[in-house]
Amino acid sequence: MQFRSPRGTHDILPEQAGSFRKVIETSRDLFEHAGYAELVTPIFEENELFARSVGSETDIVQKEMYVFTDRGGRTVALRPEGTAPVVRAYIQHGLHARGDVQKLYYVGPMFRYDRPSAGRYRQFHQVGIEAIGSLSPYLDVECMALLLGIAQRLGVRDVAIHLNSVGCKKCRPPYVGLLREYLAPRIDSMCKDCNTRYLTNPLRVLDCKVESCRPFLEGIPRITDHLDDECRSHFGEVRDILEASGIPCTLDPYLVRGLDYYTKTAFELIHSAFGARTSLGGGGRYDDLVELLGGDPAPAVGFSAGVERFVLALEEARGEGAGGKDRNNAVRVFFVSTDPGTRTLAFREMLRLRESVPVDMDFAGRSVKAQFRKADKLGARYAVVFGGEELAKGAVKLKDLASGEETELPLAGLTERLGQMGGTQ
Numbered sequence: 001m002q003f004r005s006p007r008g009t010h011d012i013l014p015e016q017a018g019s020f021r022k023v024i025e026t027s028r029d030l031f032e033h034a035g036y037a038e039l040v041t042p043i044f045e046e047n048e049l050f051a052r053s054v055g056s057e058t059d060i061v062q063k064e065m066y067v068f069t070d071r072g073g074r075t076v077a078l079r080p081e082g083t084a085p086v087v088r089a090y091i092q093h094g095l096h097a098r099g100d101v102q103k104l105y106y107v108g109p110m111f112r113y114d115r116p117s118a119g120r121y122r123q124f125h126q127v128g129i130e131a132i133g134s135l136s137p138y139l140d141v142e143c144m145a146l147l148l149g150i151a152q153r154l155g156v157r158d159v160a161i162h163l164n165s166v167g168c169k170k171c172r173p174p175y176v177g178l179l180r181e182y183l184a185p186r187i188d189s190m191c192k193d194c195n196t197r198y199l200t201n202p203l204r205v206l207d208c209k210v211e212s213c214r215p216f217l218e219g220i221p222r223i224t225d226h227l228d229d230e231c232r233s234h235f236g237e238v239r240d241i242l243e244a245s246g247i248p249c250t251l252d253p254y255l256v257r258g259l260d261y262y263t264k265t266a267f268e269l270i271h272s273a274f275g276a277r278t279s280l281g282g283g284g285r286y287d288d289l290v291e292l293l294g295g296d297p298a299p300a301v302g303f304s305a306g307v308e309r310f311v312l313a314l315e316e317a318r319g320e321g322a323g324g325k326d327r328n329n330a331v332r333v334f335f336v337s338t339d340p341g342t343r344t345l346a347f348r349e350m351l352r353l354r355e356s357v358p359v360d361m362d363f364a365g366r367s368v369k370a371q372f373r374k375a376d377k378l379g380a381r382y383a384v385v386f387g388g389e390e391l392a393k394g395a396v397k398l399k400d401l402a403s404g405e406e407t408e409l410p411l412a413g414l415t416e417r418l419g420q421m422g423g424t425q
């Protein structure tokens, strides 16, 4: 019997790991430059945390959570998203006391029992930020700028920020009433999911992707026409700041997010290369969540972005298929031994050199020719040949693999010498 990774999960192979890391490192760098500090939370939490925050009637909680009872009888869930755990930690550790706005970021795996497809996994990774403790619309725009910034830094084009406001707990209920009234005579002709959403969470009808439901959405009341004064003015400020900052956005009245906790601003970064539209990331305000989870009221805004989705977009931008050409190893020097007798010496020198330079050698007993081929394949800049002839003179041969030039180096002080050269590219 041969094992395979569980359905909906995937291995990140060495040739993909470079892009994977690049997405994460680019995001980290952007976040830290904007004053966000990393917060690492467990990958599982009390189930109730997500039911309360994401919403007990959402798809995520209803259909997609990995929930299990541990050996102590506690009901826990693998985290489906990062905001609720960050807010839980913010409250638990009294982070509000550290200053007016807490700017936090996270990186890590999330779990959703979703139907697997291209770019949709059951275990995937997100990077995300949360700015907790302020209503300032500048922070909403900062979030959008950072999400867009990831794409720009990675060279991912054909992206657009889609923006909407989903109101607040005061103006949303009357709007949802209007929505129900509008949908009532039409709902029988709509898809099964819309019928369920009509009863439990009518707002989600707006972002139904089923083609046959689209015509029903055309004349639907728009939430932005029904915002209360505070939400309307906040939304206006966000749009003004976006414009003044030169950040283009597309107003999208159908944009609602799959999680209940959003208030006011909601946005997504849509990638539309090659005809398909995918969401690379999304976020918005959640002004009531901290209080809902038991903290002192603190308005907040944030976003999360899908690492795998950015990897796919990055590979597309570079014109590579899955399994890009990234050389995901750092080896700069390769030690070649001409006969087994010189191998131990080469090994000892290699261990020393590794303190300053990334170096590797052959472990498969290959021929000298094959060892050079391997050095080439790893992208090494230099080969150091441990040959009987040179060693008899207390020396080794250094070959510059780019120019083919060979020089003899004394064995004594080899590590220092190569260290000084730094295995330069």
Ligand code: AMP
Binding pocket: 081, 112, 114, 119, 120, 121, 122, 123, 124, 125, 126, 257, 258, 279, 280, 281, 282, 283, 304, 305, 306, 307, 308, 309
């Ligand atoms: P959400 O938390 O649903 O707003 O998702 C934020 C981002 O995470 C999306 O824009 C995607 O990039 C990514 N994402 C969400 N669900 C998945 C999934 N099942 N597989 C891969 N990426 C996902």
